[in-house]
Amino acid sequence: MKIVCIGRNYLEHAKELGNEVPATPLIFIKPDSAVLRNNDDFYHPAFSNEIHYEVELIIKINKVGKNIQAKFANKYYDEIALGIDFTARDIQSECKAKGLPWERAKAFDHSAVTSKFLSKKDYDLNQLNFSLTKNGEKVQDGNTSLMIFNVDQIIENISQFLTLKKGDLIFTGTPEGVGKIEIGDQLEGFIEDKKMFSFNIK
Numbered sequence: 001m002k003i004v005c006i007g008r009n010y011l012e013h014a015k016e017l018g019n020e021v022p023a024t025p026l027i028f029i030k031p032d033s034a035v036l037r038n039n040d041d042f043y044h045p046a047f048s049n050e051i052h053y054e055v056e057l058i059i060k061i062n063k064v065g066k067n068i069q070a071k072f073a074n075k076y077y078d079e080i081a082l083g084i085d086f087t088a089r090d091i092q093s094e095c096k097a098k099g100l101p102w103e104r105a106k107a108f109d110h111s112a113v114t115s116k117f118l119s120k121k122d123y124d125l126n127q128l129n130f131s132l133t134k135n136g137e138k139v140q141d142g143n144t145s146l147m148i149f150n151v152d153q154i155i156e157n158i159s160q161f162l163t164l165k166k167g168d169l170i171f172t173g174t175p176e177g178v179g180k181i182e183i184g185d186q187l188e189g190f191i192e193d194k195k196m197f198s199f200n201i202k
Helices: 011-016 070-076 089-097 151-161
Strands: 003-007 026-030 051-053 055-061 077-085 112-114 129-134 137-143 169-171 186-191 194-200
Touching (some): 026 151, 070 151, 077 194
Antiparallel strands (some): 003 026, 055 077
């Protein structure tokens, strides 16, 4: 199982970080050791002083696919979830300044939080609300209609370069409002009004 992530897929998020808006999906990878499930606590790593939360809709691939056309992409996933792409922003900024890859900032252990999965048939993925609260205060509020590249376009693009396999996860990008976590914080994520995860920062 691999985790494929899309960066800068919401215009306002790209703006808030001062990043260029991509003309094609920005793809990066997390290993399976990045997964954090079952509302387990997240232990703040010592190597960073600026870990940011980024809430994202997740798509789970249900069969092998390569060079998938967008019009057929919906046949390759049945389930959705909510997750967090934890980012060591200080390390990412350092890597970007030196023109280096981002793996140390994005792919570290437990940097990919995943909730339970839901059937996609119960939701309109083109108009889906999702949000994140920190200590009970809403900090991110997104809708998939604001994606630069929608789910099917993302799958089409990724599958040109990477064979997608059953069980692969796609993190589809985060809206604006990302911010720093502190030890003692509680993060809760929602799809529409349904709570998807709740866990603590230790």
